Amino acid sequence: MSLQMVSTVSNSSLLQPGFSLLNFDGHVFFFGQKGWPKRSCPTGIFLLDIKQNELKMKPVFFSKDSCYLPPLRYPALCTLRSDARADEYQYIIHGGKTPNNDLSDKIYFISLVSKTSKKMTFQCIEKDLGGDVPEARYGHTINVVHSRGKSMSVLFGGRSYTPLAQRTTETWNSVVDCSPSVFLIDFEFGCCTSYILPELQDGLSFHVSVARDDTVYILGGHSLQNNTRSPNLYKLKIDLPLGSPAVTCTILPGGISVSSAIVTQISDTEFVLVGGYHSDNQKRLECNTIVLEDSKIEIVESVGPEWTPDIKHCRMWFGCDMGKGSVLLGIPGASKQIIPDANYFYILRCKGAEEDKEEELITQICSQTSSEDPGDSTPFEDSEEFCFSAEANSFDADDADMYNEDDEEDESETGYWITCCASCNIDINTWVPFYSTELNKPAMILCSSGAGHWVHAQCMDLSETMLLRLSEANVKYFCNKHVDLNKGLQTPQKVACLKKPPMKPLRKKKTMKLSTSTKKSFLRRLFE
Numbered sequence: 001m002s003l004q005m006v007s008t009v010s011n012s013s014l015l016q017p018g019f020s021l022l023n024f025d026g027h028v029f030f031f032g033q034k035g036w037p038k039r040s041c042p043t044g045i046f047l048l049d050i051k052q053n054e055l056k057m058k059p060v061f062f063s064k065d066s067c068y069l070p071p072l073r074y075p076a077l078c079t080l081r082s083d084a085r086a087d088e089y090q091y092i093i094h095g096g097k098t099p100n101n102d103l104s105d106k107i108y109f110i111s112l113v114s115k116t117s118k119k120m121t122f123q124c125i126e127k128d129l130g131g132d133v134p135e136a137r138y139g140h141t142i143n144v145v146h147s148r149g150k151s152m153s154v155l156f157g158g159r160s161y162t163p164l165a166q167r168t169t170e171t172w173n174s175v176v177d178c179s180p181s182v183f184l185i186d187f188e189f190g191c192c193t194s195y196i197l198p199e200l201q202d203g204l205s206f207h208v209s210v211a212r213d214d215t216v217y218i219l220g221g222h223s224l225q226n227n228t229r230s231p232n233l234y235k236l237k238i239d240l241p242l243g244s245p246a247v248t249c250t251i252l253p254g255g256i257s258v259s260s261a262i263v264t265q266i267s268d269t270e271f272v273l274v275g276g277y278h279s280d281n282q283k284r285l286e287c288n289t290i291v292l293e294d295s296k297i298e299i300v301e302s303v304g305p306e307w308t309p310d311i312k313h314c315r316m317w318f319g320c321d322m323g324k325g326s327v328l329l330g331i332p333g334a335s336k337q338i339i340p341d342a343n344y345f346y347i348l349r350c351k352g353a354e355e356d357k358e359e360e361l362i363t364q365i366c367s368q369t370s371s372e373d374p375g376d377s378t379p380f381e382d383s384e385e386f387c388f389s390a391e392a393n394s395f396d397a398d399d400a401d402m403y404n405e406d407d408e409e410d411e412s413e414t415g416y417w418i419t420c421c422a423s424c425n426i427d428i429n430t431w432v433p434f435y436s437t438e439l440n441k442p443a444m445i446l447c448s449s450g451a452g453h454w455v456h457a458q459c460m461d462l463s464e465t466m467l468l469r470l471s472e473a474n475v476k477y478f479c480n481k482h483v484d485l486n487k488g489l490q491t492p493q494k495v496a497c498l499k500k501p502p503m504k505p506l507r508k509k510k511t512m513k514l515s516t517s518t519k520k521s522f523l524r525r526l527f528e
Contacts, residue, residue, distance in 0.1 A: 001287065001302075001303070001304060001305040001348060001349065001350050002305060002348070002349045003305040003306065003307070003308070003346055003347075003348050003349075004053065004346060004347045004349070005053070005308070005344070005345070005346050006050055006053050006054065006055045006345050006346065006347055007053060007054050007055065008054075008055045008342075008343075008345060012055075012342050012343055012345070013034065013342055013343075014030075014033040014034050014035075014046075014057075015030065015033075015034075015330060015343060015345070016033075016034040016073070016318075016343075017073075017316075017318035017330075018032055018073030018074040018096075018097065018318070019031065019032040019033070019073060019320060020032045020072075020075060020077050020093075020320055021048070021320045021321060021322050021323070021328065022045075022077075022091050022110065023322065023323030023324065024112040025112070025115070026323075026324065027047060027120075028047070028048045028050075028322050028323065028328075029045055029046065029047055029048065029060060030045065030046045030047075030048050030057065031044065031045050031071070031072075031093075032044075032071050032072055032073045032074075032075070032096070033046075033071045034071075034073075034099070035071070035099050036070075036071065036099050037071060039433075041059035042062075043059065043060055043061060043062050043069065043122070043124075044069065044070070044071040045059075045060040045069075045122065046058060046059055046060060047059075047060055047120060048328075050347070055345060060120050060121075060122055061119060061120065061121045061122070062121065062122055062123065062124055063113055063114070063121050063122070063123045065123065066122070066123050066124040066125070067108070067124055067125060067126045068124075069093075069108055069110075069124045070098050070099075070104070071098065071099060072093065072095070072096025072097065072098065072104055073096055073097045073138070074095075074096055074097055074138040074139050074206075075093050075094060075095050075096030075104070075138065076092075076093070076094045076095055076096075076140045076141050076142035076155060076158070077091060077092065077093050077094075077142070078091070078092050078141075078142050078143050078144055078153070078211075079091055079092075079144070080092050080109070080144050080151075080153070080187070081144070081151075082151075090109050090110060090111035091109070091110040091111075092107065092108070092109060092110075092142060092144075092153065093107070093108045093109075093110060094106075094107045094108075094134070094140075094142050094155065095134075095136060095137045095138050095140060095158065096138050097138050101173075102136075103136035103137060103138060103160060103161060104136055105133065105134065105135060105136035105137075106126055107126070107127045107129065107185075108124055108125065108126055108127070109123075109124070109125045109126075109127060110122055110123070110124055111123050127187060127190065128190055129185065129190055129191070129192045130190055130191050130192065131191045131192040131193055132183065132192050132193055132194035133192050134155055134178075134183050134192065134194075135160055135178065136160055136161075137158030137159060137160045137178050138158055138159060138160075138205075139157070139158050139159050139205035139206045140155065140156060140157040140158025140159075140178065140205065141155070141156055141157060141207060141208075141209040141218075142154065142155045143209050143210075143211035143216045144211065145211055145213065145214050145215070145216060145238045145240075146213055146214060147213070147214035147238055147239055147240040148239075148240050148241060150240040152184050152185060152186055152238065152240060152245065153184070153185040153187065154182060154183070154184060154185075154211070154216050154236060154238060155182075155183040155185060156180075156181075156182050156183070156204075156209070156216075156218065156236075157178060157180075157203065157204045157205050157207055157218075157221060158178045158203075158205050159175045159176065159177060159178060159203075159205045159224065160175065160176065160178050161173065161174070161175055161176075162174050162175070162176050175224070176203075176224060176225075177202065177203025177204070177205060177223060177224045177225055178203050178205075179196075179203060180196075180197075180200040180201065180202060180203045180204070181194045181195060181196055181200075182194065182195045182196075182197060182200070182236060182247055182249075183195075184238065184245055184247065193245070195247045197247065197248075197249040198249075199234065199249040199250070199251055200234065200249060202223045202225060202226060202230070203223060203224075203225065204218070204220075204221030204222065204223060204230060205221060205222055205223075205224070205259075206221060206222050206259045206260045207219060207220050207221025207222075207230070207259065208220055208221075208258075208261050208263050208273065210263060210271055210290060210292065212269075212292045213295075214237060214238050214239065214240070215235060215236065215237050215238075215292075215295060216235075216236040216238070217233065217234070217235055217236075217290075217292070217297050218233070218234040218235075218236065219233055219234075219255060219256060219258075219261075219273075219299075220255070220256055220257060220258040220259055220261060220276070221259055222259040222260075228257075229257040229258060229259050229277075229278070229279070230255070230257065231255045231256070231257040232251055232252075232255045233251070233252040233253070233254055233255035233256075233297070233299075234249055234250070234251060234252070235249065235250040235251075235252050235297070236248070236249055237249075237250070252297065254297075254298075254299050255299075256273070256288065256299065257278065258273075258276040258277065258278065258284050259276055259277050260275070260276045260277055260318075261273055261274065261275050261276030261284065262274050262275045262276070262319055262320065262321055262327050263290070263321060264321040264322070264323070264325050264326065264327050264350055265321075265323075265325065266325040266350055266351050269291055269292050269293050270289060270290070270291055270292075271289070271290040271291075271292070272287060272288070272289055272290070272302065272325065272350040273287065273288040273289075273290055273299075274287050274304070274327055274348060274350070275317060275319060275327070275329065281315070283314075283316075283317060285304065285307055285311075285312070286301060286304060287301070287302045287303070287304035287305075287350075288300065288301055288302060289301075289302040305348060308346075310331060310344065311329075311331055311346070314331045314332060315332075316331070316332065317329060317330065317331045318330050322347070324351075325349065325350045325351040326347055326348065326349050326350065326351075327347070327348040327350065328345060328346075328347060328348075329345065329346045329347075329348055330343045330344065330345045330346075331343060331344050331346075332344075416441045416442055416444065418454070420444075420453075420454065420455040420456050420459055420479075421455060421459055421460075421479065421480070421481060423459060424456060424459050425459065426442050426456050426458065426459065434458045435457070435458075435464050435467065436464065437464075437467075437468075442456050442457075442458060443456070443457040443458070443467060444456055444457060445457050445460070445462070445467070445470060445471075445477055446477065447477060447478055447479040447482060448476040448477060448478060449478055449479070449481075449482035450482075453479075455479045460479055460480055461480075
């Protein structure tokens, strides 16, 4: 085993305990982020691209016929194949916690429908069930068994909120163990049946389950009622004849008392068990190999990696299976970090060095073969890394992390995040909708100066009323930089002068001249 630390380039705070990983064709996808998805990535699923010990996240898209998938933490997840040896598969996701701490009882099917160098598209379908439908829960497991040419899913364990009839003010949000019932789900007919087995007395959560053919093995798990971690190893055998299914349970020796452990498959019959807790305050640093052959299980202790001091001394850790014998582990970061809720991540490779090199060589050969198609070999841009942008859909499995100017010119969406002017403050990482008409891209308007160029309406200080009026009216618009220049180039129209009638000259008032004798006589009469 080898342990390698990876540095997260952007927004590692989304990866919190309870996340899940999907593996399609060797590509790992992250699901179950902290908080609700942003408008720029409504799917909440991201490609984990790890190159040169750096972890980058790229948004993934859903097809038009997909349903909404909320971010779910601690769900039950497994792969579903049409046949036990089939290459094509899809993922089943059941239950889990939403960012509002609501529990889900829905079941979803996730499949990869399209993969190009620029975009990966998933299809998400919600499946309706009838019969004994499992209640909303989290911390449980789901597996697929194959028997007599049929396939069914086996769901077990988990936690749920206290039933409404039993809640009090003090215990309103408290959780309890789900009943130790085993649910068989037939997705072909959409029916579900529950089974109560005498061997399963206590409810378990955060346990481990591995399946092979018609058998499911359940290992460890935590019981809230007893506050214990079960040392038992349960073997569930499912027979699917033409009539009703038959479910039997056997308690086997050699179990491990552990909870929240992680299992990764390294071959057709071998699994590796890592991580988990012996108790609430004691991590489990040991590793085990699980071998399933001929309806038998063997659990042996294996040599673990050389754990770093940070892992040894931290109080908690979390992670998930990446597929292909690798595990992504996370530990809390220092409390004085600049980015809150940031974590440190490691990749644990459980295969031998020779197997890793052989797998790496096969991957390189596959990559070289796929690069023969020009459409699948176009490199992606640095700006299209994890930046909460619906346009950040560039994808390339090869090592081609470089800027491609031609791609930027061809993709009209990329132009939304240009620097439109000297005072432009639109940042792809911090932008939030300003106008009511905006969704996941800033509103832009075309300046008609010269050959024309696009500017952000917000940078031009346009009101929403003016923006709507300009978009509806068939008029030319000029940005703040070119509006004065445009006015100077325009020839002002000649304005006809108004003819005013000539004003009549003022008439002079006539004055009377008096003689001196007359003035004296007038004054004499005035003072008499």
